[in-house]
Amino acid sequence: MMLPFHDTADIDAAVPIVRTHLAAGGLLAYPTETVYGLGSAPQTEPLSRLSALKGRPPGKPFLLLVSGRLMAERWGLVFSAAAKAMADEYWPGPLTLVLRGGEGRLPDALRGAEGGIAVRHTGHAGMARLITALDHPVTSTSANRPGGPPAPGAARLLDLFADAVADGTLLVLDGGVLGNVPPSTLVDCTTNVPLMIREGAIPRAELRRRVGRLAP
Secondary structure: OEEEOOOHHHHHHHHHHHHHHHHOOOEEEEOOOOOOEEEOOOOHHHHHHHHHHHOOOOOOOOEEEEOOHHHHHHOOEEOOHHHHHHHHHHOOOOEEEEEEEOOOOOOHHHEOOOOOEEEEEOOOHHHHHHHHHHOOOEEEEEOOOOOOOOOOOHHHHHHHOHHHHHOOOEEEEEOOOOOOOOOOEEEEOOOOOOEEEEOOOOOHHHHHHHHHHHOO
16 A cells, blocks of 8 residues: 655554554565655564564664654663763764663664664654654665665665555555755764764764764
8 A cells, every 4th residue: 555645644544554554464565764664563573574574684784764862762771971962963864873772672783783773863853753643663765675775765665565555464655756865964972972874865964063072
């Protein structure tokens, strides 16, 4: 199934459908402020289905989209002083923070080798509104096959994952064709001093200019 996801009316109409679909273990394809993503409810079985759908290598974690710092903390994630400063400055937006915590609340499939979980408050207004309405995070990985470019729009998603759409496993939110936007900047905040893992949409120099000594 594919649902329009362009304006407030579309988003509000999608909420109950998405809620029911995710609660039943279904998977979701959706636009973000960077690329289209694939996701699920933050539970072990749907994450296994998501790995199988994408053909993702075992042990490679997914990230988590939240509606803000309060939701992340409610799910047990811990913000260091540096993480708080960067989240306050750049969320919602293309900044992903790797955080400690979430044990017993979030599945280990989200956890990387350093022990943290990658989290972002998406700057895509529609997804932020949807996640707020769902009142729980949504997992995320780029909507592509391993090694291939992310899908720029819903039509490509239908090509890549036709069987999953046809059998009802994958629900596609059609937010139009996205521009060529860099991936989010990724910062590991599980250590005493934050570490830059990927310099993406937000350059290191800008982080340091706006966050100062708490930036990586």
